[in-house]
Amino acid sequence: MAVKPTVSISVIRRLPRYYRFLGDLAKAGINRISSRELSERMGLTASQIRQDLNCFGGFGQQGYGYNVSSLREEIARILGLDNQLNTILIGVGNLGRAIVSHLDFGQRGFNLTAVFDNNPELCGTTIAGMTIMDPSMLEEYCSAHPTQVAILTIPRTAAEALSERLIQCGIRCFWNFSHYDFNLDYENVVVENVHLTDSLMTLGYRVNEYLRTQQTKTEE
Known part of the structure; x- marks a missing residue:
């Protein structure tokens, strides 16, 4: 399936995460999964997952969900993992x-x-x-x-x-x-x-915000 020319970089950056999670599911012997179940595991919304995958044509079936191994293979193809x-x-x-x-x-x-x-x-x-x-x-x-x-x-x-x-x-x-x-x-x-x-400084900001929030809760 052809990739739409307007696929955002944020969607592309999520694909490796999908690939990794699907690999874990396959190792656990899970053959199919719904977007809702996948969203619960990944901390995304089911709508977000469907929108992301629809950028590449969509791979689920109504009432069935996604075939784990097939979806992982499709994402591998999109990412070019066989290109070498x-x-x-x-x-x-x-x-x-x-x-x-x-x-x-x-x-x-x-x-x-x-x-x-x-x-x-x-x-x-x-x-x-x-x-x-x-x-x-x-x-x-x-x-x-x-x-x-x-x-x-x-x-x-x-x-x-x-x-x-x-x-x-x-x-x-x-x-x-x-x-x-x-x-x-x-x-x-x-x-x-x-x-x-940059990543370390971003972590620093998030840690400081977390600590500030916890301090505020303690004071309350």
């Missing part, structure tokens, strides 16, 4: 090393093929079966191994300095931890920015 996009990672510091070591890229539609770092002490060593290469080899590698995605776990200034080279290598898609804003300098790129400090 060739991917490189630049920056094998603590964050980059954790990502390489602990994320199952193959199960998420990505094929991590190479890692780069400008630390001479790391170059030539291996991680997850891959030899860490110096970024000077980037063009040569991408010429021999067409790459669609780059993961950037490097400082903002380093990412900005490297950006033009990545674009010239034909890479237009980025999982970006660097805080460099590709969209300011380049058009027609796909960027998923990950700001861990």
Whole structure:
């Protein structure tokens, strides 16, 4: 089924959560579920779930609900989990090393093929079966191994300095931890920015609001 061109990013961001919950249901031996039952498990409204899935054609049956395994397969297709996009990672510091070591890229539609770092002490060593290469080899590698995605776990200034080279290598898609804003300098790129400090500060606000609310209740 074709995706409607007006699907909002908020809907897209909920799809992995649906996929994860449906996987848990399948493991528990649950074969079908209604939007109401799914909403109770996920903390969403049944209407929200139906609206989200209807963006992609809808997959439920009146009086039956959703077939868990079929819906999960459809969401996997929408998310492109079978695409196996060739991917490189630049920056094998603590964050980059954790990502390489602990994320199952193959199960998420990505094929991590190479890692780069400008630390001479790391170059030539291996991680997850891959030899860490110096970024000077980037063009040569991408010429021999067409790459669609780059993961950037490097400082903002380093990412900005490297950006033009990545674009010239034909890479237009980025999982970006660097805080460099590709969209300011380049058009027609796909960027998923990950700001861990922003997330931490958001948590701080929510915690403080929670504590303030609890304090108010205590005073009452």
